[in-house]
Amino acid sequence: MDLINQFIENYKKKINFYETAGRIAAEMLEDALRSSGIRAMVTSRAKSPSRLKIKVTQRNEKRETPYKNMSEIYADIADLSGVRVSLYFPGDRAKADRVINNLFTVAETKKFPVQSKQPSYNKRFSGYWATHYRASMKEDSLDKSRIKYAPVRLEIQVASVLMHAWSEVEHDLVYKPLQGTLSDEELAILDELNGLVLSGEIALERLQAAGNERIQSKNTSFNNQYDLAAYLYNYLSTRYKRMDIEPRMGNVELLLRLMGRLKIANAKELEPILKSTKLVNDKRTISEQLSDQIICGNEKRYHLYRELRAPGEKLSKEQYQAMEYFMKPWISLETILGRLTLKSNPKARGTFNVNSLKRMKVLSKENLDRVVALRNARNVLVHGIEIPDMAALIKMGDDVREILSQLAASGNT
Structure with a gap:
């Protein structure tokens, strides 16, 4: 118990760190879910010291070899920082799963219900439906001041709003009873409520499907x-x-x-x-x-997209000039290649098609490969993944101008 008490006192000193990690993860996830069109409430918490002490004590009692040091305890407890995702529509679970796996490094996924032991009451309904993830934030998604939170292991719980509400009540009453063991009547009421929640989830899924059909x-x-x-x-x-x-x-x-x-x-x-x-x-x-x-091919729309994607983006004068040095001729090249694609396929529109250009042989293989590489660089730049250094932007601008000159010389502009 001395070691466990020392661990709890040490954790109390670090609790703000774990609270901050959970909050940052929750903010990132809430933004990603909203931008992906998934309705949800996202909250976070750090493990309560009193609840943590109970959990560590219970785990220590079940271990073949008791904890030897605090590092062992920290390694064994994976939910010091927690994030809860309460979906408005249960049908969005698969979409939320894709967002989480894209945004975080996921070490483990656990789906419920999992019946680990026979319930004391003869339940009629299946209980808690949710997905729990053991995950961590990716370093490249954090700015320098927050990279220290990347190693924190997070538990992300995803369930419907209805299921989270029911599980809170059930968890506190059944698994953490403060006033004695529940009666069979109380357990039966909880089971009945679980049935109503599951029915509510079915109704929400039908409502979502009906709305999608209308849209x-x-x-x-x-x-x-x-x-x-x-x-x-x-x-x-x-x-x-x-x-x-x-x-x-x-x-x-x-x-x-x-x-x-x-x-x-x-x-x-x-x-x-x-x-x-x-x-x-x-x-x-x-x-x-x-x-x-x-x-594609419209300079005003490019500027509008950048304004919408990164309002208030601060670039140095040199960065902006280097970016424009590449983008202005690139937009001209897009327009020309799009027009050539249209000749090959009258139904085509928007961005140019590399396969069509290859069949038409309007560019040498070397230049076609350069166009593909330049378009990949353009995608990285336009969608804000990163801004290439100024020397790279100038080199790309020169490459585009060279390709434009060769197209003009061959009469393909």
Whole structure:
């Protein structure tokens, strides 16, 4: 017990660290879920010292060899920082799973219900439905002042709002009884409530499906990112029924703001853009691919997208000039290559097609390879993944100008 008491006193000194780690993870996850069009409440907490002491004592009693030092205890307790995701619609569990696996480094995933022991009461319903993740934040998603929180192991609990409410009550009454063991009548009421919660989840799933069906109407406006995300998920699942990889939606909220500024308001106006976008087997998210189709070859739209993506972005004068040195001729090249693609395929629109250019032989293999590499660099720059250094931007600008000169010389401008 002396070691456990020492551990608890040490943890009390560090609790602010774990609270901050949980808060940062919750903020990141809430932003990612919202931008992906997933309705949820996200909260965080650090483990209560009193609850932690009970847990450590119980685990120590079950171990073959008692804890030898505090490091062993810290290594054994994986939920000092916790994040709870309460989904408005249980049907969004799979979408939330993709967001979490993309945003965090996930070490373990555990799905409930898991019946580890026979309940004392003859339950009729299945109990707690949720997914728990043991995860940590990626260093490249944190700024320098927050990298120290990257090693913290997080427990992320995902369930519906209804299920979280029921589990809180059940957990406190059944597993942490402060006033004695519950009677069979109390256990029966909890079981009955669980049945109502499960019925409520089914009703919410049906409600979501009915709403999604309504949104598919071509003249229905997208009122928010949730409507747009639902439409895109349905479109993708209908068009790509045999997709091996689940699509990453990305920042649907940003896409909707871009569409709003350009008066693209409903499915009828978005459909031509969707049909001309491959949407699979691409490193870019769905939102990024659609945004690229919308802004391709239009300098004003490029500037609008950057303004919406990173309002108040601070670049030095030299950085801005280097970026413009590459982007201005690149936009001209996009326009020319898009027009050439259109000749090969009159139904094509938006970004140029490399395979069409290859068949037309308007570029040498060397220049076509350069165009592909330049487009990859452009994707990184435009979508804010990183800003290449100024020397790289200048070199890319020179490469684009050289390709434009060769196209002009061959009469393909």
